Amino acid sequence: xxxxxxxxxxxxxxxxxxxxxxxxxxxxxxxxxxxxxxxxxxxxxxxxxxxxxxxxxxxxxxxxxxxxxxxxxxxxxxxxxxxxxxxxxxxxxxxxxxxxxxxxxxxxxxxxxxxxxxxxxxxxxxxxxxxxxxxxxxxxxxxxxxxxxxxxxxxxxxxxxxxxxxxxxxxxxxxxxxxxxxxxxxxxxxxxxxxxxxxxxxxxxxxxxxxxxxxxxxxxxxxxxxxxxxxxxxxxxxxxxxxxxxxxxxxxxxxxxxxxxxxxxxxxxxxxxxxxxxxxxxxxxxxxxxxxxxxxxxxxxxxxxxxxxxxxxxxxxxxxxxxxxxx
Amino acid sequence: xxxxxxxxxxxxxxxxxxxxxxxxxxxxxxxxxxxxxxxxxxxxxxxxxxxxxxxxxxxxxxxxxxxxxxxxxxxxxxxxxxxxxxxxxxxxxxxxxxxxxxxxxxxxxxxxxxxxxxxxxxxxxxxxxxxxxxxxxxxxxxxxxxxxxxxxxxxxxxxxxxxxxxxxxxxxxxxxxxxxxxxxxxxxxxxxxxxxxxxxxxxxxxxxxxxxxxxxxxxxxxxxxxxxxxxxxxxxxxxxxxxxxxxxxxx
Numbered sequence: 001x002x003x004x005x006x007x008x009x010x011x012x013x014x015x016x017x018x019x020x021x022x023x024x025x026x027x028x029x030x031x032x033x034x035x036x037x038x039x040x041x042x043x044x045x046x047x048x049x050x051x052x053x054x055x056x057x058x059x060x061x062x063x064x065x066x067x068x069x070x071x072x073x074x075x076x077x078x079x080x081x082x083x084x085x086x087x088x089x090x091x092x093x094x095x096x097x098x099x100x101x102x103x104x105x106x107x108x109x110x111x112x113x114x115x116x117x118x119x120x121x122x123x124x125x126x127x128x129x130x131x132x133x134x135x136x137x138x139x140x141x142x143x144x145x146x147x148x149x150x151x152x153x154x155x156x157x158x159x160x161x162x163x164x165x166x167x168x169x170x171x172x173x174x175x176x177x178x179x180x181x182x183x184x185x186x187x188x189x190x191x192x193x194x195x196x197x198x199x200x201x202x203x204x205x206x207x208x209x210x211x212x213x214x215x216x217x218x219x220x221x222x223x224x225x226x227x228x229x230x231x232x233x234x235x236x237x238x239x240x241x242x243x244x245x246x247x248x249x250x251x252x253x254x255x256x257x258x259x260x261x262x263x264x265x266x267x268x269x270x271x272x273x274x275x276x277x278x279x280x281x282x283x284x285x286x287x288x289x290x291x292x293x294x295x296x297x298x299x300x301x302x303x304x305x306x307x308x309x310x311x312x313x314x315x316x317x318x319x320x321x322x323x324x325x326x327x
Numbered sequence: 328x329x330x331x332x333x334x335x336x337x338x339x340x341x342x343x344x345x346x347x348x349x350x351x352x353x354x355x356x357x358x359x360x361x362x363x364x365x366x367x368x369x370x371x372x373x374x375x376x377x378x379x380x381x382x383x384x385x386x387x388x389x390x391x392x393x394x395x396x397x398x399x400x401x402x403x404x405x406x407x408x409x410x411x412x413x414x415x416x417x418x419x420x421x422x423x424x425x426x427x428x429x430x431x432x433x434x435x436x437x438x439x440x441x442x443x444x445x446x447x448x449x450x451x452x453x454x455x456x457x458x459x460x461x462x463x464x465x466x467x468x469x470x471x472x473x474x475x476x477x478x479x480x481x482x483x484x485x486x487x488x489x490x491x492x493x494x495x496x497x498x499x500x501x502x503x504x505x506x507x508x509x510x511x512x513x514x515x516x517x518x519x520x521x522x523x524x525x526x527x528x529x530x531x532x533x534x535x536x537x538x539x540x541x542x543x544x545x546x547x548x549x550x551x552x553x554x555x556x557x558x559x560x561x562x563x564x565x566x567x568x569x570x571x572x573x574x575x576x577x578x
Contacts, residue, residue, distance in 0.1 A: 184431055191428050194417035201377060203403035203432035
C-alpha cells in the first residue's frame with residue numbers, strides 16, 4: 001500500500017514536471033524582450049545553483065569560490081571564439097571541459113581540507129584566477145573587459161535561442177542531479193557529507209568521490225559561464241568572477257533545500273523572481289534583504305522550502321524552532 | 328590459522344607511546360576480546376588495523392599479506408569492518424540508507440546495483456531486528472538501536488573480520504543480553520571472526536574464546552578469559568598495585 005502511494009506520488013511528480021517543462025518551451029510565444037531575458041537569467045542562476053548543489057549540497061563541501069568555473073567557462077569561450085575562431089558552441093563545450101579539468105587539478109590538493117578551510121581555499125583560488133585575468137591584459141583584455149564576436153542573427157531570435165539553450169542546459173543539470181542522487185556516487189557523497197571517517201571505514205574512497213563531484217559541478221558551472229559570455233557578448237573579470245553570484249547561489253540552494261534534486265532550482269526561481277520584480281526597485285537594500293533571508297533560512301528552515309512543503313510545516317512550527325535553538 | 332597478525336605494532340603520538348611493540352594475532356573463526364583500562368591503546372590498535380593512522384613501527388598482515396600503508400577504504404574492501412565506540416551514523420539518512428552504504432561499498436559492493444544493495448540491506452536490518460525503524464531518520468532512534476544499526480552496516484560489508492569497539496557500552500542489562508546473543512550468532516552462524524573491545528566483563532567472560540590485555544600501550548596478557556582474570560598483572564592494571572599485593576598475601 002505504502003509503495004502504491006509512493007508510486008502514485010512519483011507519477012504525479014513526473015506529470016507536473018513535464019507540464020512545467022512544456023510550459024517553459026511554449027512561453028516564448030507569449031512573452032518577449034524583458035521577460036525572456038529575466039527567465040534566461042533565472043535559468044542561468046538555477047544551473048549555477050544546481051551545479052553547486054552537487055559539491056555543497058550532496059557532498060557538504062562549501063565551495064564558495066565555485067564561480068571561478070563560471071569565469072573559466074566564460075573566458076575560454078571568449079578566447080576560443082576571438083583568438084582561434086571557434087564556433088560559439090564549441091567554445092562553450094571546451095569551456096565546460098576545461099572547468100572540469102581545473103576542478104580535478106584543484107581538488108587533488110584542496111579537497112583534502114575540510115569545513116571552513118576548504119571554503120576559504122576556494123575563495124582564494126577565485127581571487128587568484130580573477131587577478132590572472134586582470135593582469136594578463138594583452139591576452140584576456142584585462143580589466144577593460146573583452147567583446148565577443150556578435151551573433152549574425154536578428155536580436156530577438158538570438159535572445160530566444162539563448163533562452164532555449166539555457167533551459168536545455170538547466171534540464172541537463174537537473175537530470176544529472178537526479179541521476180547522482182539515486183546512484184552509487186550519490187550515496188557515497190551523502191555519506192561523506194554526514195561523516196567522512198565513517199564513510200571511509202565503510203569502503204568509500206572519499207578523495208576520488210569528492211573530486212568527481214566537484215568536476216561535475218565545475219563542468220555545468222563552466223557551461224553556464226560560456227553561454228553567458230556569448231549571450232552578453234561582453235565579459236570582464238569583475239562580472240564573471242563575482243563572488244556575489246556564488247553567495248546568491250548558496251542562498252538559493254539553502255532556501256530551496258540543499259542536497260535535494262529540485263530544491264536548488266526552486267530556490268533560484270524564488271529568489272530571482274522576487275529580486276527582479278521587487279528588490280530591483282530598491283537597489284541599495286538589495287544585499288541587505290538577501291542577507292536577512294540567508295539568516296532566516298539557516299535558523300528557520302535549514303533543510304529548505306521543500307521540507308516545509310513536504311511536511312506541511314506551519315509558520316508556528318517554524319517559529320518554535322527559534323525557541324528550541326535558544327535553549 | 329591466523330586471519331590477522333600484528334608484528335611489533337607501534338604507534339607514537341608525540342611523546343606518548345599509545346601502542347608499544349604489540350605482537351598479536353586473530354585466529355580464523357574465534358572471538359578475541361581486547362581489554363584494558365582506559366587509555367590502554369585498544370581503540371588506537373583498531374585504528375591502526377583499519378588504516379586510519381599510519382604505523383610508527385611494525386607490520387600488520389591479513390591472510391599473510393601486508394595491509395598497513397593501505398588507505399582505510401581499501402582495507403575495508405579487503406574484508407575488515409568495524410563499528411565505532413561512539414556511533415558515527417550518517418545523520419542525514421534513514422536507518423535503511425545507513426545500512427545500504429555497507430552493502431554498496433563493502434567487500435562485494437562493487438558488483439551490486441543499488442537495487443540489490445537495498446535488498447541485501449533489508450536482510451541485515453532484520454538480522455539485528457531493526458525492521459520497525461527501517462525508514463526512521465537516525466537522529467530519531469535510541470542508542471541501542473543506533474549500535475545495532477552500526478552493526479548491521481558493518482555486517483552488510485560482508486567482512487571476514489569484524490571489529491566491535493565497545494558495542495555494549497551505554498546499553499542496559501536487557502540490551503546487553505541481546506547484544507551478546509547477537510555477537511555469538513554473528514560468530515557461529517555467519518562464521519565471521521571477531522575482535523571485540525569491551526568493558527562489560529560479563530560479556531567478555533562469556534563470549535570470548537581468548538582475551539588480549541593491553542596496558543599503557545603494551546600487551547600484558549594473552550590467554551583464555553578464565554586465566555586472564557586471575558593474572559596478577561591484569562589485576563594490577565585494573566585495580567592497582569596495592570590490591571594485587573593484598574590479594575597475593577591472601578591467596
